[in-house]
Amino acid sequence: xxxxxxxxxxxxxxxxxxxxxKRKLYPSLYRLYRKGHLASGFAVIGTARxxxxxxxxxxxVKESVMKxxxxxxxxxEFISHFYYLPHDVSDSESYAxxxxxxxxLDQTYSLGxxxxxxxxxxxxxxxxIADHLKADGLTDTEGFGRLVIEKPFGHDLPSAQELNxxxxxxxxxxxxxxxxxxxxxxxxxxxxxxxxxxxxxEPLWNNRYISNIQITSSETLGVxxxxxxxxxxxxxxxxxxxxxxxxxxxxxxxxxxxxxxxxIRLEKVRAFRSMRPLTPETVNDYxxxxxYGPNEGELLLGYRQELNVDAExxxxxxxxxxxMFDNFRWAGVPFYIRTGKRMPMKSxxxxxxxxxxxxxxxxxxxxxxxxxxxxxxHIQPEEGxxxxxxxxxxxxxLHTTPVKLxxxxxxxxxxxxxxxxxxxxxDAMRGDSTNFTHWDEVSLSWSFVDVISKAWREQKAPFxxxxxxxxxxxxxxxxxxxxxxxxxxxxxxxxxxYN
Ligand code: BG6
Numbered sequence: 245x246x247x248x249x250x251x252x253x254x255x256x257x258x259x260x261x262x263x264x265x266k267r268k269l270y271p272s273l274y275r276l277y278r279k280g281h282l283a284s285g286f287a288v289i290g291t292a293r294x295x296x297x298x299x300x301x302x303x304x305v306k307e308s309v310m311k312x313x314x315x316x317x318x319x320x321e322f323i324s325h326f327y328y329l330p331h332d333v334s335d336s337e338s339y340a341x342x343x344x345x346x347x348x349l350d351q352t353y354s355l356g357x358x359x360x361x362x363x364x365x366x367x368x369x370x371x372x373i374a375d376h377l378k379a380d381g382l383t384d385t386e387g388f389g390r391l392v393i394e395k396p397f398g399h400d401l402p403s404a405q406e407l408n409x410x411x412x413x414x415x416x417x418x419x420x421x422x423x424x425x426x427x428x429x430x431x432x433x434x435x436x437x438x439x440x441x442x443x444x445x446e447p448l449w450n451n452r453y454i455s456n457i458q459i460t461s462s463e464t465l466g467v468x469x470x471x472x473x474x475x476x477x478x479x480x481x482x483x484x485x486x487x488x489x490x491x492x493x494x495x496x497x498x499x500x501x502x503x504x505x506x507x508i509r510l511e512k513v514r515a516f517r518s519m520r521p522l523t524p525e526t527v528n529d530y531x532x533x534x535x536y537g538p539n540e541g542e543l544l545l546g547y548r549q550e551l552n553v554d555a556e557x558x559x560x561x562x563x564x565x566x567x568m569f570d571n572f573r574w575a576g577v578p579f580y581i582r583t584g585k586r587m588p589m590k591s592x593x594x595x596x597x598x599x600x601x602x603x604x605x606x607x608x609x610x611x612x613x614x615x616x617x618x619x620x621x622h623i624q625p626e627e628g629x630x631x632x633x634x635x636x637x638x639x640x641x642l643h644t645t646p647v648k649l650x651x652x653x654x655x656x657x658x659x660x661x662x663x664x665x666x667x668x669x670x671d672a673m674r675g676d677s678t679n680f681t682h683w684d685e686v687s688l689s690w691s692f693v694d695v696i697s698k699a700w701r702e703q704k705a706p707f708x709x710x711x712x713x714x715x716x717x718x719x720x721x722x723x724x725x726x727x728x729x730x731x732x733x734x735x736x737x738x739x740x741x742y743n
Contacts, residue, residue, distance in 0.1 A: 250276075250281045250284060250286075250673045250674055251284065251356065251387075251388075252284045252285030252353065252355045252356055252358060253355055253356075253388075253673055254286070254288070254289065254346055254349055254358065254360070255273075255286070255288045255359075255362055256288075256291065256342065256346065256359060256360070257269065257289065257291065257362045258291055258292070258363050258365050258369070259292060260291055260301065261290070261292040261293075261294050261296070266308040267308070267312070268665040269665060270308040270309055271308060271309050271311075271312040272662075272663050272665040272669055273288070274313060274319070274322055275313065275662065275663065276666055276669065277318065278317075285353045285355055287325045287327065287349045287355065288326045288327065289327045289342065289346065290305075290326060291328070291331035291338075291342065292330070293330065293332065294330065297328060298326070300328070301326055301328035302323040302326050305323050309323075325353075327349065329342055334372055334376075336380050339379075339380035339382060343380060346359065350385070355387070356387045357385030357387030358385075359385060359387065359388070360672060360673060361389070361390065361392065362392040363391070363393050363394060367394075367395075367396055367398075370393060370411065371406075371411060374414045375410065377389075383415075388419070389415070389419060390419045392669075393422050395422070395424065396481065396482075396486075397422055397681075397686050399476065399477070399481060400690060400693075404687065404690050408683055417682070417683055420683070421668075421672045422680050422681045422682075422683075423668055423680065424486045424681050426664070427668070427679035427680065428665060428667045428668040428679055429623055429664045430627055430653070430662075431623040431624070432494065432623060433667075433679065434621070434629075435495060435621065436503075438621065439495075450574070450577075451576050454596060454597065455597050455729070456580060456724075457495060457577065457597070458595040458597070458731060458732060459491050459492065459495075459580070459582075459593075460581075460582050460583070460592065460593050460734060461483060461582075461591075461592040461623075462583065462589060462590065462734070463584070463585050463590055464588070465586070466544070466545065466550060466561075466586045467547065467550050467585060469551060471550045471552035474559065475553055478533075479533075479562055479584060479585070480533070480693055480696060481693065481697065484565070484693060485689050485692075485693040486681070487583075489689045490681065490685075492519075492579050493512040493516055495594065496515040496518075496569055496573075496574060497512050498573070505676060505677045509685070512685055513682070513684045513685060515569070516684075516692070517688060519567055519568070519569055519688075519692055520567070520568040520569065524695065527695060527696050531563065531564070531696050532723055533562060533700060534560060534563075534584060534707075534708075534709050534719075534720070535547050535548075535561050535562065535705070535708045535710075536561050536585065536710055537707075537708025537709075537710070537712065538711065539711045540711065544586065545712070546708050546712065547585075547586075547708065548707075557707070558700075558701075558704055558705055560705070561584060562582070562583070562720070563581075563583055564580070564719075564720035564723055565580070565581050565582075565696075566580055566723060567581065578727060578729075580724060580731070582716065584710075584716050586712040587716065588714065590624070590625060592622075592623035592624045593622055594620070594621040595618055595620050596620075596621075597616050597618055597732070598616055598617040598619075599616070606634070606642060606643070606644045614644060615634060617631070617634075618631070618632040619631055619632075620632070620732075620737050622737075626653075627652065628652030629650070629651050631648065631650075632646060632648055633646070634646055668680070
């Protein structure tokens with residue numbers, strides 16, 4: 245059994261005035277606090293360049309919590325645990341002050357020297373901060389010292405390796421918690437449970453019964469004010485290298501021998517290792533890219549017109565790809581992924597399409613072919629699963645009709661569903677690294693993605709090739725058509741779409 249209690253700990257947050265802290269981290273900490281998960285003692289030191297004091301910081305935290313949750317009854321008590329220090333990440337004096345305050349709070353709140361160093365800031369500082377934390381004695385305590393790092397972890401394999409080597413001088417791999425917030429999502433965590441807790445699925449979970457798997461994560465937003473970052477990343481590095489490949493690995497991995505973090509990781513790593521590598525010559529057979537242009541009437545800007553984006557930008561805002569696994573379980577079964585900005589709907593879904601039955605005895609009234617069975621995992625915004633089956637249509641004739649068995653987390657469940665960040669912070673505090681990405685996963689996913697990004701860098705794409713608020717480039721459909729498949733339309737997969 246995994247430990248559920250949260251030990252007392254001091255969280256030292258770098259990037260405390262930033263957007264992520266405000267939108268996600270403070271509300272998540274508050275929810276943990278309200279649920280009693282921080283009961284045994286906690287304190288937070290926020291650091292950033294701004295010359296704030298405790299008072300301003302506490303007001304800031306309060307405002308962020310008030311905006312995001314309707315239950316504020318414990319807010320005053322909660323914010324009294326927050327402290328602020330202006331900080332220069334490359335200056336040892338800043339760390340000396342930090343150390344003094346950390347030691348004081350350690351005593352005041354009896355935190356046992358447990359520390360969580362949370363880096364919610366630009367990645368170029370990760371290495372420097374990790375170095376200083378050790379050199380300036382902040383990791384030098386009786387308790388645990390864990391480093392929580394936001395993405396991106398490098399921008400390709402060599403840069404990720406370099407960063408890893410640097411932070412490993414101060415932290416052991418077991419104390420590094422690399423965040424991929426998709427791994428905190430309720431239904432992403434549910435992939436393993438659906439697969440490994442049901443006698444129904446695991447026997448069918450292979451190339452004898454599954455014809456293909458489709459994973460879509462579409463967003464309606466464009467790049468908003470993140471043009472500067474996005475120009476260096478694109479959809480491939482922003483979504484595929486991490487979130488999409490993590491979902492692929494959870495679907496493809498072998499059953500672990502236990503739910504211990506290292507056992508699950510071992511199987512995920514084996515799954516990554518069996519992905520068929522691409523070569524510069526094969527990239528365009530397996531992956532396609534897109535970039536949104538303005539939509540009709542130009543109410544929505546094209547990507548090239550967005551703030552801080554090059555007017556000739558070759559950066560992709562859409563990626564679709566086919567991933568093959570060269571192993572016994574999956575040989576011959578394509579895993580299709582697609583992700584894009586400025587799509588018509590915000591939706592993340594996984595569709596497992598089963599093979600057709602060997603011989604069809606039935607027909608449908610309109611001569612349509614029998615639908616294949618589908619298992620749809622709704623990740624967001626709805627959370628649930630739907631099984632698409634065929635049943636007899638009421639009446640004298642032997643007509644079939646598609647039916648759906650659905651389980652959806654109800655509205656109340658969803659409201660109570662912990663936010664991805666809430667779960668991940670809780671996990672990091674408890675020392676459970678299952679839902680974080682280990683270095684082996686990061687490095688394998690970069691090696692896979694690097695080949696694609698290098699090939700794309702070297703070829704100018706005919707961008708823009710889809711209008712904002714449309715479903716992406718035609719080439720993404722052609723990718724499946726070549727194999728005799730098509731993308732299941734997302735609106736058809738909604739819980740009630742057949743009725
Ligand atoms: C982030 C990306 O990691 O994930 C963003 O940097 C993207 O560009 C976001 O919008 C999507 O996350 P979610 O949870 O909204 O699907």
